[in-house]
Amino acid sequence: MRTGAPLLAPVFRSDGQARLLAALLLPGGEELSITDLAERAHLAYPTAHREVARLIDAGVLAERQVGRTRLIRGNEDSPLVAPLREILLVATGPVVLLAEELAVIPGVDRAFLYGSFAARVSGVPGAVPADIDLMVIGSPDPVAVYDAAGRVESVVGRPVNPTILTAQEWAEESGFLTRVRQSPMVAVIGGDS
Structure with missing residues (x-):
């Protein structure tokens, strides 16, 4: 194929x-x-x-x-x-770099990209993404996650915007989470949902 x-x-x-x-x-x-x-x-x-x-x-x-x-x-x-x-x-580095950065942070159960960057990686046509949306599920130190995102941002030249949720918060229903779940996601650590 x-x-x-x-x-x-x-x-x-x-x-x-x-x-x-x-x-x-x-x-x-x-x-x-x-x-x-x-x-x-x-x-x-x-x-x-x-x-x-x-x-x-x-x-x-x-x-x-x-x-x-x-x-x-x-x-x-x-x-x-x-x-x-x-x-x-x-073009493809954020997934690799974020996986390396997040793997050493205790409390990260899973992480994935969503939004326009994930959509383009998944083959959905559209405008070039201006930033990278990162969802982190677990109970990590937020400062460690934001520092990791900043390091990756400096390498890939696009802002990396982390959202950190506990597993319980991820399981809740909201308009935002419904849109995220229904859109393309690219696994960084663990599963993508």
Whole structure:
């Protein structure tokens, strides 16, 4: 199944290519086998294999053989890697960066993006999002959450607006929560609802 160009960064040939590159080039990126890379990027193995071959031929990715396993990584010698990393940070980085930041904060049960950024990531057409809406469920220290959001904001160049609710508050009914639940959500930690 062919996917279209991602709405947040149409410079990539497909959403799958953007996810594959994000898995390898963004912070926390590591050497991955094609099987692991396909799983992480939510791609079929043959699609990941073809995409990796294209990107190795272009010099964006590099590989090394360990036994029978090919390990793939970003090619730091390529002049394309740094600019691609910058684009990926703005387009897909908030999910990765927020997951890293929030994972170390006690009391975060789950977190997800909602609003226009989540809608674009989910393929819903619309205007370029001006900010990133983050929902955090649990009982974390609010200062720690806001500090984490600020650090991510400084990297991705968009305001990150956290809303913190307890599990009990999330279970309540309100117009706002109904709109959030009925709109696209992108999981950051745990489930998306």
